[in-house]
Amino acid sequence: MKTEFQTTSVPLRIADTHLAIAAVHRDGQRAPIVFLHGFGSTKEDYADIVRHAAFDGRAVLAYDAPGCGETCCDDLSKVSITFQVETALALLDRFEIERFHLVGHSMGGLGALLLAHAQPQRVLSFTDIEGNIAPEDCFLSRQVVEHPHDDPEVFFSRFIERTRHAPAYASALYAASLRHKVRAQAVQGIFRSMVDMSDHGDLMNKFLGLPSPKMFMYGEQNAHLSYLAHIERHGVRLAEIEQCGHFPMYSNPARMWEKIGDFIALAEDGHAGNPA
Incomplete structure (x- = not known):
């Protein structure tokens, strides 16, 4: 059976905590893409990159964040967005990745921004x-x-049930695997840090201030986000995904990959600004 990507476990020590990071990766001659998954998701959200010709020859790294998927973490009380960013930086060094295209979804999008x-x-x-x-x-x-x-178990169980019945694309599908993909003891630390940073972390200015080409992808159900026109005016390329809510990798993955591939090609050609 042909192996199109490699799986590995990478030992790290972050903030005096031992980690064994479960990762999938592929070597390539073209600049690498690094993926940071969202809350309740895993590295496998991005494994299908090997099915899309637009990414042939491109190096890839995706991994399970601390508290998620197959990654092991000795102290789940340490897990937060800051802890995840420190983990990402250490992993980039371990794989000797210097410059890269960055893709982050939801929680991973926040970590990627930081x-x-x-x-x-x-x-x-x-x-x-x-x-x-x-x-x-x-x-x-x-x-x-x-x-x-x-009680973290009770909180997570109730969160899962609310999510199961949310009126959005892929909510039930997403909820069905949450308990298998996230450790309950890590959930509240992740959520509290996300709320604190979103409310007080000056994220909009950080995002708009990044010098690299930027694309913001969102599902059509979330076209109501109040800041879309604002970030577009500031040079961010918008990508609306049809028949989709918060999870394009579940609801409309073909369109997601098309948009990512087109954007990276434009960025490398120096034409990734807003379309005229």
Whole structure:
């Protein structure tokens, strides 16, 4: 059976905590793409990149964030967005990736933004798939404030049930695997840090201030986001995905890959600004 990408476990130590990062990667001659998945998702969201000819010859790295998927973390109480960014930077160094195209979804979009803000010279382009850049983006994570519970298992179970019945594309599909993809003990730390950064982290200015070409991808159900026209005026390319809510990789993956491929090609040709 042909192996189109490699799987590996990478030992790291972040903030005095031992990690074994589960990753998929592929070597290539073209500049690499690094993927940071969203809350409740895993590295496999992006494994289908090997099925799309637009990415032939391109190096790829995707991995399970601490508290998620097959990654092991000795102390789940340490997990936060800041912890995830530190993990991403250490993993880039371990794979000797210097400059790269960056793709982040939701939680991973927020982490990717902070990574790009910390080391902007390394990012060739940034595709932000509904990553947090404003307080209104905390429609999932703010449940830690709106529906609090001291027991992490109870909180997560109730979160899953609310998500299952949310009136958006792929909500039930997403909810069905949440318990298998996220450790309950990591959920509230992730959510609290997301809310705090979205409310107080000056994310919009950080996002607009990035020097690399930027694309913001969103589902048509979220075309109401108040800042879309604002970021477009500031040079961000918009990509609306049809028949989709928050999860283009589940609802309309073919369109998602098409948009990402086109944007990266434009970025490398120097034409990734807003279309006329």
